[in-house]
Amino acid sequence: xxxxxxxxxxxxxxxxxxxxxxxxxxxxxxxxxxxGAYKVSQGLLERFGERRVVDxxxxxAGFAGLAVGAAMVGLRPIVEFMTWNFSLPAFDQIVxxxxxxxxxxxxxxxxxxxxxxPNASARQVAAQHSHAVEAFYCNVPGLYVVYPSTxxxxxxxxxxxxxxxxPVLFLEGETxxxxxxxxxxxGQEELIPFxxxxxxxxxxxxxxxxFGRPVPxxxxxxxxLEQEGISMELIDARSLRPLDTATIVASVKKTNRCVVVHEHxxxxxxxxxxxxxxxxxxxxxxDAPVLRASNLDVPMPYALNLENEVxxxxxxxxxxxxxxxYLD
Amino acid sequence: xxxxxDELQTMYRTMYLIRRSxxxxxxxxxxxxxxxxxxxxxxxxAIAVGAEAAIEKTDYVITTYRDHGVALARGSSPRAVMAELxxxxxxxxxxxxxxxxxxxxxHRMLGGHAIVGGHLPLAAGVAFRARYMKESFVxxxxxxxxxxxxxxxxxxxxxxxxxxxxxVFICENNRYSMGTxxxxxxxxxxxxxKAAGYGLxxxxxxxxxxxxxxxxxxxxxxxxxxxxxxxxxxxLTYRFRGHSMSDPGKYxxxxxxxxxxxxxxxxxxxxxxxxxxxxxxxxxxxLEREVEAQVADSIQFxxxxxxxxxxxxxxxxxxxxxxx
Numbered sequence: 001x002x003x004x005x006x007x008x009x010x011x012x013x014x015x016x017x018x019x020x021x022x023x024x025x026x027x028x029x030x031x032x033x034x035x036g037a038y039k040v041s042q043g044l045l046e047r048f049g050e051r052r053v054v055d056x057x058x059x060x061a062g063f064a065g066l067a068v069g070a071a072m073v074g075l076r077p078i079v080e081f082m083t084w085n086f087s088l089p090a091f092d093q094i095v096x097x098x099x100x101x102x103x104x105x106x107x108x109x110x111x112x113x114x115x116x117x118p119n120a121s122a123r124q125v126a127a128q129h130s131h132a133v134e135a136f137y138c139n140v141p142g143l144y145v146v147y148p149s150t151x152x153x154x155x156x157x158x159x160x161x162x163x164x165x166x167p168v169l170f171l172e173g174e175t176x177x178x179x180x181x182x183x184x185x186x187g188q189e190e191l192i193p194f195x196x197x198x199x200x201x202x203x204x205x206x207x208x209x210x211f212g213r214p215v216p217x218x219x220x221x222x223x224x225l226e227q228e229g230i231s232m233e234l235i236d237a238r239s240l241r242p243l244d245t246a247t248i249v250a251s252v253k254k255t256n257r258c259v260v261v262h263e264h265x266x267x268x269x270x271x272x273x274x275x276x277x278x279x280x281x282x283x284x285x286x287d288a289p290v291l292r293a294s295n296l297d298v299p300m301p302y303a304l305n306l307e308n309e310v311x312x313x314x315x316x317x318x319x320x321x322x323x324x325x326y327l328d
Numbered sequence: 329x330x331x332x333x334d335e336l337q338t339m340y341r342t343m344y345l346i347r348r349s350x351x352x353x354x355x356x357x358x359x360x361x362x363x364x365x366x367x368x369x370x371x372x373x374a375i376a377v378g379a380e381a382a383i384e385k386t387d388y389v390i391t392t393y394r395d396h397g398v399a400l401a402r403g404s405s406p407r408a409v410m411a412e413l414x415x416x417x418x419x420x421x422x423x424x425x426x427x428x429x430x431x432x433x434x435h436r437m438l439g440g441h442a443i444v445g446g447h448l449p450l451a452a453g454v455a456f457r458a459r460y461m462k463e464s465f466v467x468x469x470x471x472x473x474x475x476x477x478x479x480x481x482x483x484x485x486x487x488x489x490x491x492x493x494x495x496v497f498i499c500e501n502n503r504y505s506m507g508t509x510x511x512x513x514x515x516x517x518x519x520x521x522k523a524a525g526y527g528l529x530x531x532x533x534x535x536x537x538x539x540x541x542x543x544x545x546x547x548x549x550x551x552x553x554x555x556x557x558x559x560x561x562x563x564l565t566y567r568f569r570g571h572s573m574s575d576p577g578k579y580x581x582x583x584x585x586x587x588x589x590x591x592x593x594x595x596x597x598x599x600x601x602x603x604x605x606x607x608x609x610x611x612x613x614x615l616e617r618e619v620e621a622q623v624a625d626s627i628q629f630x631x632x633x634x635x636x637x638x639x640x641x642x643x644x645x646x647x648x649x650x651x652x
Contacts, residue, residue, distance in 0.1 A: 062483025069453020105431035165647040
């Protein structure tokens with residue numbers, strides 16, 4: 001397979017879907033003439049013109065709501081948030097309109113909108129630019145929430161998101177944009193369905209479940225633990241709502257131990273949801289309580305040494321793994 | 329009968345239908361047959377009906393939680409509207425939305441929306457489609473005076489102005505945002521000055537005469553349809569009931585209410601216009617009897633319909649399928 005960067009994979013997905021369907025358009029701040037704050041939309045304006053690559057003013061509630069309204073009457077917008085932190089002024093549009101109109105109208109109006117952008121910390125951008133939003137949005141029925149960690153998943157999930165008739169929240173990672181990975185050749189179309197987790201690495205002693213940005217870090221950690229005699233199975237949930245409970249539970253039934261790793265804050269959220277599903281469906285298979293390794297429970301600090309401590313670290317994951325194995 | 333008179337009679341009929349439906353809905357609410365919130369349109373009928381007369385069936389309308397009048401004016405079935413208030417499976421949205429969320433795709437009614445100001449960006453988005461697909465439909469967006477201070481209002485107008493979207497924002501100024509008079513929520517006496525900040529055209533008038541409403545809204549609709557962009561229209565009106573059924577309206581005097589009812593009842597005004605135009609009293613009474621029967625039928629239909637279906641709980645949270 002060819003190698004592609006995560007941001008280029010996202011761009012390819014948008015190009016293919018925009019070429020396939022004239023109703024698909026991209027709207028957001030700096031997506032056109034500026035070529036995208038993180039260059040995900042680079043070249044799209046030249047390719048599709050101002051009709052379909054729409055630079056919006058700084059008005060998230062306005063253009064997120066505009067997308068929902070356009071979707072009610074048959075268009076299929078992709079909304080780029082410069083970061084998911086900026087979705088918060090549009091929270092009402094996402095939660096009260098995008099998520100609920102299909103149900104409130106008894107299915108008369110569909111909301112095929114993709115909201116996408118980088119989630120969580122972009123490194124040293126301080127508290128207001130570093131929030132991991134999945135815990136808010138996964139709580140809302142009517143939304144799908146996905147968070148790819150590889151270029152291949154980024155492309156395959158984004159294509160699925162654009163074709164889906166429901167509002168999809170598509171979380172990316174600023175520090176994932178530059179990573180390279182295998183992506184199927186052009187012409188070999190791949191649509192990755194929602195609700196399907198990926199067993200990144202098979203192992204025997206412990207299951208680690210994660211999603212989004214921590215996943216590449218966990219691949220390295222699995223290598224290190226292997227050398228220490230610990231065989232770690234790594235599952236990338238990829239899709240948080242719907243969540244592939246079956247794959248996670250099957251793994252835990254095999255390893256009997258589990259650590260859930262996430263970047264969102266520890267109070268609730270999909271991390272806690274995964275733990276709950278495991279205790280309900282694999283209770284008799286567990287040899288230790290399921291532990292979580294996450295960001296520390298404080299707003300994100302600016303200084304690099306402090307931020308490195310607050311974002312979930314490999315050391316904290318390692319400690320949790322050793323704890324469920326009763327090694328310490 | 330002349331075409332003009334025929335149209336006035338049709339408008340009066342719809343206004344009277346709204347008036348009587350609302351009165352019966354209030355009665356049903358007091359009998360415990362309607363739950364939750366019930367925001368009545370009584371006193372404001374000329375606006376929904378006049379605006380409807382200014383547009384085509386192929387145009388779109390979106391409104392607030394005070395939405396029964398707009399739905400009926402668009403042509404939604406009185407039975408389905410009443411059944412929705414009653415929480416029945418035969419309701420317009422199968423008992424999932426209730427009074428505040430009347431959606432009717434067939435009649436291009438894009439809903440009652442219950443977060444103040446949150447639907448203005450949606451209206452801009454509907455109008456965006458017309459621009460994107462080079463279509464000629466216009467979008468009407470009703471809002472209350474209480475919406476003019478919240479962010480959604482400003483961002484919706486901002487985008488509509490920027491892209492010259494074919495949308496008409498109709499602010500029904502009934503002088504109170506819930507229980508607070510306008511004088512305590514804004515320093516402005518004229519809300520349309522806000523239009524200038526976003527490059528919108530503006531219009532402002534008393535909205536109790538249905539013909540005036542129709543003709544003035546038509547100007548804004550024609551501007552939108554001909555590429556002249558969006559308009560903010562402020563229509564002065566008065567609601568004769570509380571904000572919702574739970575509001576006894578103690579923030580305004582009985583004298584003020586009686587004064588408006590006497591001078592500015594849009595239904596009475598339209599009826600008087602019919603009489604003045606030479607329509608026989610008996611003809612008007614016959615039309616009213618017809619409406620009474622229709623309203624009674626809608627109540628009976630709602631009463632006798634099956635409750636909302638258990639299966640609806642799961643059926644609509646997500647749309648099935650995709651565009652694949």
